[in-house]
Amino acid sequence: MARRSQPKDIPEDLRQSLVKLLINFADELKQEDLRQKVRALVPAFHTLRDLGSSLIPKSEASSARDRIIAYLKQYPFTVIDGNELMVVSGISEWARRVRELRVQFGWWIYSGVTFNQIALNEEDAIALKAMDIDPALIKPDQYVLMRTTQDLESAYRWNVLNEIRKKKLSTKEKIIEYLRKNVGKQVTGEELSYLAGSSKEWARRVRELRTEDGWPIVTRNTGRNDLPVGVYVLEEDRQAYVHDRKIPDPVRVAVLKRDNFRCVKCGWARDDLRPDDPRKMLELHHKQQHKDGGENTVDNLITLCNVCHDEIHRR
Numbered sequence: 127m128a129r130r131s132q133p134k135d136i137p138e139d140l141r142q143s144l145v146k147l148l149i150n151f152a153d154e155l156k157q158e159d160l161r162q163k164v165r166a167l168v169p170a171f172h173t174l175r176d177l178g179s180s181l182i183p184k185s186e187a188s189s190a191r192d193r194i195i196a197y198l199k200q201y202p203f204t205v206i207d208g209n210e211l212m213v214v215s216g217i218s219e220w221a222r223r224v225r226e227l228r229v230q231f232g233w234w235i236y237s238g239v240t241f242n243q244i245a246l247n248e249e250d251a252i253a254l255k256a257m258d259i260d261p262a263l264i265k266p267d268q269y270v271l272m273r274t275t276q277d278l279e280s281a282y283r284w285n286v287l288n289e290i291r292k293k294k295l296s297t298k299e300k301i302i303e304y305l306r307k308n309v310g311k312q313v314t315g316e317e318l319s320y321l322a323g324s325s326k327e328w329a330r331r332v333r334e335l336r337t338e339d340g341w342p343i344v345t346r347n348t349g350r351n352d353l354p355v356g357v358y359v360l361e362e363d364r365q366a367y368v369h370d371r372k373i374p375d376p377v378r379v380a381v382l383k384r385d386n387f388r389c390v391k392c393g394w395a396r397d398d399l400r401p402d403d404p405r406k407m408l409e410l411h412h413k414q415q416h417k418d419g420g421e422n423t424v425d426n427l428i429t430l431c432n433v434c435h436d437e438i439h440r441r
């Protein structure tokens with residue numbers, strides 16, 4: 127039920143009127159007529175909502191949506207109950223406002239559902255636990271604000287996301303199509319989860335796109351420590367050379383770490399990224415190729431920037 131706000135919402139005044147209403151309700155309870163009791167309780171409901179929404183002053187946030195984001199911004203990276211958002215928003219359709227904040231306004235509000243899906247990848251589950259978010263305990267209607275500033279680009283992407291979502295494609299095809307439209311951009315797990323619709327396996331599909339199909343989709347746990355947990359970036363719109371695909375994530379990370387996240391030929395690292403430099407990303411290269419019996423072992427792999435890698439393959 128939509129509620130207009132009262133001009134004077136002073137918490138203590140509202141608390142007193144609520145108490146008064148509940149005291150008077152003692153008489154109503156003695157009545158026989160059910161409907162009379164129900165109707166007598168309505169003002170208490172409204173006052174309770176007003177009290178909840180009065181906790182954040184009008185000067186700080188005037189609408190239910192504003193109050194929800196104001197509240198989340200006070201407690202970022204913290205697991206917040208949907209019920210808390212119900213209280214501060216003062217409306218019953220608070221979940222819809224959360225969705226709007228996420229998709230139309232670009233606030234990174236992750237739900238428990240999405241965390242559970244992200245945690246299907248073991249390394250991501252560990253990273254979440256390091257943030258005090260236990261994927262085994264979080265409930266579907268709990269939320270975490272994962273970034274304290276608005277991501278206007280993700281708000282802008284909303285239409286593209288919906289277009290691809292409607293297509294008759296597999297989850298994997300939808301994900302790579304969306305990422306290829308957002309090369310180099312930070313895409314949230316929330317977006318991919320939305321894209322996948324009822325499929326809960328999108329996080330696994332992302333991993334397959336990287337390890338099996340050789341798409342350079344990086345995450346916090348696969349070579350890009352600078353990224354937040356639950357964020358995905360397609361670094362370049364090109365797949366790895368066929369012989370350099372099918373590298374499991376733990377091997378990839380071990381090779382990158384051994385090589386200090388630098389190209390072993392020229393020393394380029396991601397921090398050296400410049401618009402006028404053709405070196406854009408780090409790739410792994412098999413010293414001995416699969417067809418010559420080369421294996422996906424740490425010893426048989428080296429880290430190269432895309433330019434040095436191309437050069438090796440040209441020779």
Ligand SMILES: [Zn+2]
Binds near residue numbers: 390392393394432433
């Ligand atoms: Zn290089």
Ligand SMILES: [Zn+2]
Binds near residue numbers: 369370410412439
């Ligand atoms: Zn190679």
